[in-house]
Amino acid sequence: MKSESTTLGYNSKVEGEVVVTQADAVINWIRKHSVWPMPMGLACCAIELMAVGASRFDISRFGMEVMRFSPRQADCMIVSGTVTYKMAEVVRRIYEQMAEPKWVVAMGACASTGGMYRSYATLQGVDRIVPVDVYMSGCPPRPEALLDAMIKLQDKIGRERSVKNLTAPKAAAAAPAFAGKEA
Amino acid sequence: MSHADFASLQERFAYLTERDSADHLAVNCPAEHLLEFCTALRDSLGYDLLVDVTAIDWDAETSPRFTGIYHILSTTHHNYIRIASDCTDDAEPSLPSLAGLFPAANWHERETYDMMGIRYEGHPDLKRILMWEDYPYHPLRKEFPLAGIEVPFPAADVAETANAKVLPAPMMGGPFVSSADGTMREIEPQAKDESWTEKEEQS
Numbered sequence: 001m002k003s004e005s006t007t008l009g010y011n012s013k014v015e016g017e018v019v020v021t022q023a024d025a026v027i028n029w030i031r032k033h034s035v036w037p038m039p040m041g042l043a044c045c046a047i048e049l050m051a052v053g054a055s056r057f058d059i060s061r062f063g064m065e066v067m068r069f070s071p072r073q074a075d076c077m078i079v080s081g082t083v084t085y086k087m088a089e090v091v092r093r094i095y096e097q098m099a100e101p102k103w104v105v106a107m108g109a110c111a112s113t114g115g116m117y118r119s120y121a122t123l124q125g126v127d128r129i130v131p132v133d134v135y136m137s138g139c140p141p142r143p144e145a146l147l148d149a150m151i152k153l154q155d156k157i158g159r160e161r162s163v164k165n166l167t168a169p170k171a172a173a174a175a176p177a178f179a180g181k182e183a
Numbered sequence: 184m185s186h187a188d189f190a191s192l193q194e195r196f197a198y199l200t201e202r203d204s205a206d207h208l209a210v211n212c213p214a215e216h217l218l219e220f221c222t223a224l225r226d227s228l229g230y231d232l233l234v235d236v237t238a239i240d241w242d243a244e245t246s247p248r249f250t251g252i253y254h255i256l257s258t259t260h261h262n263y264i265r266i267a268s269d270c271t272d273d274a275e276p277s278l279p280s281l282a283g284l285f286p287a288a289n290w291h292e293r294e295t296y297d298m299m300g301i302r303y304e305g306h307p308d309l310k311r312i313l314m315w316e317d318y319p320y321h322p323l324r325k326e327f328p329l330a331g332i333e334v335p336f337p338a339a340d341v342a343e344t345a346n347a348k349v350l351p352a353p354m355m356g357g358p359f360v361s362s363a364d365g366t367m368r369e370i371e372p373q374a375k376d377e378s379w380t381e382k383e384e385q386s
Contacts, residue, residue, distance in 0.1 A: 120331025
């Protein structure tokens with residue numbers, strides 16, 4: 001393990017098998033490499049989401065293959081598809097059932113903005129009911145785009161304060177600022 | 184079935200009138216005879232598969248305003264018949280339900296009720312199927328704007344925690360439609376009126 005060029009930050013004779021680091025660094029490292037997605041598949045984006053789980057794109061390379069259909073066992077909701085007003089209630093309830101800390105990825109044009117469905121039935125962006133961490137363009141996005149978004153989410157998790165959900169619950173900040181602005 | 188068959192139908196059902204059609208036989212049937220006519224179609228003429236139930240909203244000024252449309256297929260003779268039936272009441276349109284004759288009519292009639300507001304008398308469970316139950320409008324009526332109308336969010340508790348409302352969608356020169364021909368760039372669904380983008384840049 002140790003070579004001529006290795007500089008070690010600790011003295012093994014003094015500290016033994018101990019590495020000194022920060023709590024945030026360790027906790028976030030654990031969190032970002034074990035994201036358990038909740039596939040909120042609502043439309044055609046869900047087909048691409050399935051492709052990401054399959055062998056050609058293989059999301060398990062990033063430690064996210066554990067798709068859980070129960071919100072109790074998941075911490076990242078991937079909203080893949082068109083959110084209708086009728087379904088919005090369900091999306092919000094499932095989000096609330098997920099344990100903290102939790103993240104939301106708005107996959108594709110519909111989940112991000114309503115997409116081409118500018119109609120009476122479609123919620124114009126899932127960020128009107130849940131706080132979104134990563135938005136993705138595309139209709140539907142390529143599987144690589146979802147992988148890219150998930151890696152971006154990993155970076156974001158890595159920069160978070162790991163105990164922020166204890167001090168300021170995310171749900172309290174969930175109300176998007178612009179809801180009701182454009183009446 | 185060709186047009187020659189309308190004569191034989193009218194011989195048996197004197198209340199039928201022929202309706203212009205580009206493809207299959209189409210008849211107008213008064214609402215009060217609809218059940219009787221469809222029962223005969225199903226039981227003695229072989230029209231055994233109800234394919235579609237929909238309706239037309241002609242206009243708020245037109246009377247009769249609503250016309251119910253039924254497409255029935257004969258799986259033995261391989262032909263369709265289209266039946267149109269005017270609703271007598273323009274303000275509260277209603278038609279007899281075919282759900283007792285064709286189980287397929289059940290959800291079709293719920294959809295038509297949801298979108299057009301036509302009540303189907305005798306339907307076993309006439310409630311909305313696409314929009315949520317408390318929704319106050321019928322969105323496919325002529326006077327309803329595509330963008331929608333502001334109404335309360337479906338669930339009150341979610342509306343409160345998420346601070347969400349059902350708002351008219353920003354149309355931005357839309358609706359987005361696809362041109363029939365052109366290059367791929369041109370036939371991509373887009374708003375016909377994109378002047379709003381230029382206005383945005385000027386201000």
